[in-house]
Amino acid sequence: MADAILHAETTVKPRGLQSSLLINRSLQQQLNPTATTVGSRALHSKTSQNSTFATSAASVQDDEHQTQHCDAYSDSFLYGERPADWFTTSRNPRTDPMFPGVDRVSGRLSAVKMPNLSDCSRQEMLDYLDNTWAMTDALFSTMQGKDAFMTAPPHQLRHPLIFYYGHPTSFFVNKFLVSGLIQEPVNPHFEHIFEVGVDEMRWDDMSKNEMHWPHVADVLAYRREVYALIRSVVETHPGLDPGHEQITESSPLWALQMALEHERIHHETSSMLMLEHPVEFFRTTSLLPAYHETLREDVALCPATGVDYPENELLDVPAAAVQIGKPRDFPSFGWDNEYGQRKVNVPACRASKFLVSNGEFHEFVRDSGYLEPSYWSKLGWEWRCFRNTKWPVFWIQDGPSGSHRYKLRALFDVVLMQWNWPAQVNLHEAQAFCKWKQAKQTDKKVVYHLTTESIHQLMRDPEDRSANVTSDDILMLPQGINMAAASGKNLNWSYLSFSPVDALPPTAGGFHDVFGNAWEWCEDLFSALPGFHVHPYYDDFSEPCFDGEHNVIIGGSFASSGDNGASKFARYHFRPHFFQHASFRVVEQKMNDDGVIVLATTDVNAPPPYVNGNPFRSSEHVVVSSSVGKAQTEGETAGSSCQGLFEDLRRKCEQALDAFVTSSTAESTGEPIMARDGTVAADKLRRQIQRGNVLVVVPSDSATVAVLEDDFELIASAEVPVFTQDSARDARVTAETATAWKKIRD
Numbered sequence: 136m137a138d139a140i141l142h143a144e145t146t147v148k149p150r151g152l153q154s155s156l157l158i159n160r161s162l163q164q165q166l167n168p169t170a171t172t173v174g175s176r177a178l179h180s181k182t183s184q185n186s187t188f189a190t191s192a193a194s195v196q197d198d199e200h201q202t203q204h205c206d207a208y209s210d211s212f213l214y215g216e217r218p219a220d221w222f223t224t225s226r227n228p229r230t231d232p233m234f235p236g237v238d239r240v241s242g243r244l245s246a247v248k249m250p251n252l253s254d255c256s257r258q259e260m261l262d263y264l265d266n267t268w269a270m271t272d273a274l275f276s277t278m279q280g281k282d283a284f285m286t287a288p289p290h291q292l293r294h295p296l297i298f299y300y301g302h303p304t305s306f307f308v309n310k311f312l313v314s315g316l317i318q319e320p321v322n323p324h325f326e327h328i329f330e331v332g333v334d335e336m337r338w339d340d341m342s343k344n345e346m347h348w349p350h351v352a353d354v355l356a357y358r359r360e361v362y363a364l365i366r367s368v369v370e371t372h373p374g375l376d377p378g379h380e381q382i383t384e385s386s387p388l389w390a391l392q393m394a395l396e397h398e399r400i401h402h403e404t405s406s407m408l409m410l411e412h413p414v415e416f417f418r419t420t421s422l423l424p425a426y427h428e429t430l431r432e433d434v435a436l437c438p439a440t441g442v443d444y445p446e447n448e449l450l451d452v453p454a455a456a457v458q459i460g461k462p463r464d465f466p467s468f469g470w471d472n473e474y475g476q477r478k479v480n481v482p483a484c485r486a487s488k489f490l491v492s493n494g495e496f497h498e499f500v501r502d503s504g505y506l507e508p509s510y511w512s513k514l515g516w517e518w519r520c521f522r523n524t525k526w527p528v529f530w531i532q533d534g535p536s537g538s539h540r541y542k543l544r545a546l547f548d549v550v551l552m553q554w555n556w557p558a559q560v561n562l563h564e565a566q567a568f569c570k571w572k573q574a575k576q577t578d579k580k581v582v583y584h585l586t587t588e589s590i591h592q593l594m595r596d597p598e599d600r601s602a603n604v605t606s607d608d609i610l611m612l613p614q615g616i617n618m619a620a621a622s623g624k625n626l627n628w629s630y631l632s633f634s635p636v637d638a639l640p641p642t643a644g645g646f647h648d649v650f651g652n653a654w655e656w657c658e659d660l661f662s663a664l665p666g667f668h669v670h671p672y673y674d675d676f677s678e679p680c681f682d683g684e685h686n687v688i689i690g691g692s693f694a695s696s697g698d699n700g701a702s703k704f705a706r707y708h709f710r711p712h713f714f715q716h717a718s719f720r721v722v723e724q725k726m727n728d729d730g731v732i733v734l735a736t737t738d739v740n741a742p743p744p745y746v747n748g749n750p751f752r753s754s755e756h757v758v759v760s761s762s763v764g765k766a767q768t769e770g771e772t773a774g775s776s777c778q779g780l781f782e783d784l785r786r787k788c789e790q791a792l793d794a795f796v797t798s799s800t801a802e803s804t805g806e807p808i809m810a811r812d813g814t815v816a817a818d819k820l821r822r823q824i825q826r827g828n829v830l831v832v833v834p835s836d837s838a839t840v841a842v843l844e845d846d847f848e849l850i851a852s853a854e855v856p857v858f859t860q861d862s863a864r865d866a867r868v869t870a871e872t873a874t875a876w877k878k879i880r881d
């Protein structure tokens with residue numbers, strides 16, 4: 136595949152974006168020893184066509200780092216395999232066989248174990264720093280030419296990759312300032328423009344995608360300077376002296392751990408963005424791990440179950456109570472959402488032995504699953520139509536439309552379709568597959584859905600469950616052995632790709648890839664655990680995503696390392712239309728005679744904080760489906776019977792709400808006003824109500840009280856059933872809190 140990579144002079148043409156030189160003079164000499172300094176300008180001569188960073192002059196004009204822009208930068212150093220001086224650590228992974236994480240035989244770099252914060256040595260922390268830092272250097276060394284760094288992804292929902300090259304570095308500086316580990320910034324301009332990423336939040340600054348970003352050489356020099364600062368802190372901080380106390384959330388050194396784990400998150404998210412860019416922008420490097428050794432070069436155009444991919448049987452998951460949450464005294468770093476504790480009672484179900492493979496998902500594609508709206512949620516169908524998606528986005532069409540011939544985009548190459556790798560899809564696609572699979576069943580009293588955080592706990596081996604607080608594999612990884620070899624999990628950059636869904640050993644319950652290979656999409660909306668609190672060093676890591684618009688992903692992927700994914704306590708989250716190195720597993724549950732299942736998710740009755748009011752359910756989910764066994768009667772179609780059942784449920788729910796309104800407004804002289812959209816609607820209507828009249832709010836929560844308590848008196852409260860129809864085939868009934876408020880002052 137390397138032969139297909141295009142080179143600078145003939146192919147990938149720079150866009151002519153201007154860049155600014157922000158390299159401090161001592162670092163200029165490190166980048167190019169032949170540079171001559173004249174006044175405030177540095178003139179760089181090209182000393183080696185292949186290995187020297189060739190830059191031209193610019194000058195820093197003021198304390199704000201406003202700069203003169205210059206078109207004369209050469210980006211020749213951004214092509215081919217990077218030389219040793221691309222790497223910004225004091226030890227070099229290309230030349231030092233003892234570099235942490237480098238395999239002594241292959242010379243390839245993988246992630247190392249997390250530090251145990253109760254007794255880690257200073258050297259262990261330096262090793263973790265070097266391994267983390269070098270992984271970023273190695274990952275971005277695959278990028279070919281300036282355009283690879285400066286081009287925003289096709290969906291325009293993230294910044295260009297130059298941002299993600301500089302962002303983790305600026306994060307160290309900013310968090311060290313917040314924690315008091317350092318007192319002065321390194322480069323205020325960089326620490327501003329690289330500070331905040333984007334996640335379709337209201338405050339996202341997407342205008343950055345049109346700005347003139349610094350040149351790659353500037354950011355490389357900045358990384359070198361910041362690395363030296365961090366290393367100095369690690370080498371001298373008394374909190375790492377022999378016999379030190381455990382590093383906890385209250386320690387300034389927590390900021391060091393936070394920044395290291397944040398950079399590891401961006402190893403994965405950056406690799407995901409690379410996957411979304413043109414393959415011509417990249418070239419594999421001999422320093423990173425190889426693709427999984429089973430990568431096939433002889434694959435069937437039309438795959439067969441049991442030959443090209445395994446049959447995915449369903450295995451029993453017995454009913455049990457599980458505990459979710461990380462103890463605050465556990466001796467490793469954790470993100471704020473991991474802490475707290477929740478007990479969940481999980482009903483009996485069955486779950487697929489394997490992640491859903493490309494071959495299994497191919498059945499859904501061939502059956503026109505992308506074109507049948509009844510399989511999709513409302514939001515999912517809108518996404519599918521907007522993108523005009525007919526197969527997974529990382530499948531590359533390799534024949535005429537309708538031929539269903541595909542290749543597969545791997546991280547840095549297009550390869551033949553690997554039918555036994557997990558299907559890499561978003562939440563909408565995963566849920567549509569489950570609806571399709573359910574429609575194919577002859578047993579109309581089963582529901583198919585994705586896994587949940589709680590069900591995932593039960594598929595694990597006992598020692599990997601959150602309730603077992605004696606160990607975590609990521610703290611015990613032997614030196615010089617990757618995680619696939621040590622614990623049978625495709626995690627921690629053991630490989631540069633997915634592995635076959637049946638390649639690695641199962642848990643005691645028979646489930647493969649419960650950890651590693653690919654994240655698993657969950658039905659749970661991302662929410663806080665009881666006992667959650669925001670960490671002052673990073674107050675917006677989790678809280679802005681407690682909005683009902685992010686789903687939990689769990690288990691980690693081949694690109695997950697450190698705490699986020701490789702730890703058994705990890706809880707991460709993504710928007711349902713975003714892509715990650717994520718797949719899914721199918722869960723089957725039996726309905727009762729009323730067409731009801733209990734979906735045990737961690738967002739039910741989740742505690743605050745919330746975004747714009749409580750978006751989570753106040754009771755366990757009741758699912759109603761057209762596949763309910765008793766829904767079909769002689770002479771009726773399943774669809775018409777389903778709609779009749781839906782209308783009956785809707786009517787009964789409205790009757791219950793009417794009864795509440797009648798009883799709570801009996802003494803009111805005016806017509807009650809309904810706020811059916813909860814607190815948001817109540818806030819809009821409260822000024823329109825005259826004194827003495829009643830406002831009924833459903834659903835209600837603590838935010839409702841905050842909005843109304845000054846001018847209204849609470850006169851009644853009750854749980855009422857609320858009916859919601861998601862599609863022609865699916866609806867749900869939830870128990871929500873309804874409140875009645877009498878206006879007492881204008």
